[in-house]
Amino acid sequence: MGRPKPRQTSLAEPLVAWFLTNAREFPWRDRPLEAERDPYRVLVSETMLQQTQASRVVDRFKRFMDRFPTAHSLAEADVDPVLELWSGLGYYQRARRLHEAARAVVNMGGWPSEARSLRELPGVGRYTAGAVASLAFGERTPAVDGNVARVLLRVRGEPGVLNEPATMKRVWVAAEELLEGTDLAASLVNESLIELGATVCTPASPFCPACPLRSGCVAFATNLQGTIPSPRKAAAKTVLHAASLIVFDDRDRLLVEQRPATGMWGGLWQAPTIETPRSLTAPRAAAAFGLAEAPERIGRFSLATSHRDVRFQVLTSRSPVSRQGAVWKSPRQIGRLGLSSAQRRILVEIAPTLVGQRVSSDA
DNA sequence: AACGCGGGGGT
DNA sequence: ACCCCAGCGTT
Numbered sequence: 001m002g003r004p005k006p007r008q009t010s011l012a013e014p015l016v017a018w019f020l021t022n023a024r025e026f027p028w029r030d031r032p033l034e035a036e037r038d039p040y041r042v043l044v045s046e047t048m049l050q051q052t053q054a055s056r057v058v059d060r061f062k063r064f065m066d067r068f069p070t071a072h073s074l075a076e077a078d079v080d081p082v083l084e085l086w087s088g089l090g091y092y093q094r095a096r097r098l099h100e101a102a103r104a105v106v107n108m109g110g111w112p113s114e115a116r117s118l119r120e121l122p123g124v125g126r127y128t129a130g131a132v133a134s135l136a137f138g139e140r141t142p143a144v145d146g147n148v149a150r151v152l153l154r155v156r157g158e159p160g161v162l163n164e165p166a167t168m169k170r171v172w173v174a175a176e177e178l179l180e181g182t183d184l185a186a187s188l189v190n191e192s193l194i195e196l197g198a199t200v201c202t203p204a205s206p207f208c209p210a211c212p213l214r215s216g217c218v219a220f221a222t223n224l225q226g227t228i229p230s231p232r233k234a235a236a237k238t239v240l241h242a243a244s245l246i247v248f249d250d251r252d253r254l255l256v257e258q259r260p261a262t263g264m265w266g267g268l269w270q271a272p273t274i275e276t277p278r279s280l281t282a283p284r285a286a287a288a289f290g291l292a293e294a295p296e297r298i299g300r301f302s303l304a305t306s307h308r309d310v311r312f313q314v315l316t317s318r319s320p321v322s323r324q325g326a327v328w329k330s331p332r333q334i335g336r337l338g339l340s341s342a343q344r345r346i347l348v349e350i351a352p353t354l355v356g357q358r359v360s361s362d363a
Numbered sequence: 364a365a366c367g368c369g370g371g372g373g374t
Numbered sequence: 375a376c377c378c379c380a381g382c383g384t385t
Contacts (some may be wrong), residue, residue, distance in 0.1 A: 049381090097382080
């Protein structure tokens with residue numbers, strides 16, 4: 001009874017010390033690391049990084065900031081060039097919401113500076129609000145993403161399934177307590193946790209010998225680092241069949257259409273495409289496109305998304321095509337549209353090899 | 364609580 | 375094959 005209950009040594013100090021010497025270079029990671037950042041740069045990068053590995057974001061972020069360096073420049077832009085810059089990155093609603101958020105910031109006459117008000121911007125949830133508030137405005141507030149949740153669960157030796165509300169609630173509390181127990185800047189603590197989760201405390205086979213927290217890590221002490229967090233329930237995957245039609249007019253323009261704003265690839269452009277739950281023969285596809293004669297099938301490929309396998313067949317036709325809402329666009333114009341990876345493949349890679357197979361324009 | 368929303372990397 | 379990823383919004 002003589003000694004007080006030993007207060008757990010703060011993990012923040014060794015964590016941040018590790019981060020300051022091991023932080024990777026990223027275009028959005030301005031130096032010095034403890035300096036407050038431009039909220040717009042933080043929002044753009046954090047939005048791109050949602051459910052997307054950092055290595056995939058680096059070039060996109062540079063291009064995006066080059067084209068839209070400020071919230072004002074983004075707010076003034078049309079949504080189409082925004083989707084063009086997002087092309088291939090996935091989760092395209094992120095781009096639309098980021099665009100809307102920029103307009104909201106301009107309309108409000110400036111940035112909200114607190115996490116609570118940042119959350120009202122479209123596309124800004126609890127994590128992103130915490131990231132912008134701490135990194136750009138120095139607010140002492142956590143930012144818990146999948147990386148941080150994994151690190152904290154392991155350090156504390158708590159079981160849990162990632163992204164389950166009950167798990168995340170506990171982890172957010174743990175992150176708040178970590179910030180309360182140190183005088184270090186919240187921005188440094190938050191980003192250190194993220195970086196540790198991304199590079200050392202990785203989902204499978206973490207590099208515990210390199211971890212600055214290993215001496216205080218319950219999972220490491222009990223050899224549970226490979227089983228925390230518990231795996232999520234596997235999402236069911238369905239198969240979707242799609243047929244896309246490549247058709248040129250006499251000026252080497254391609255017929256394209258815009259997808260509805262909601263749903264998969266919402267608002268993106270595509271070659272005339274039909275989607276069916278079951279496979280479709282080329283003649284059946286021809287009927288669906290209203291073609292007078294069977295199209296020529298020129299290729300097939302599959303594309304795996306999170307909960308779908310999309311099996312594309314690519315067709316070309318020499319007969320006139322009429323397609324409601326479709327328009328002719330030159331290859332140069334198509335390059336400036338928002339395209340999914342599949343449609344980029346079809347319209348940008350495959351189609352140019354077919355120039356010369358023309359039909360009369362009748363769209 | 365469950366689901367929709369992309370596409371690619373790692374194992 | 376399967377897992378996950380600097381998540382968010384809707385139902």
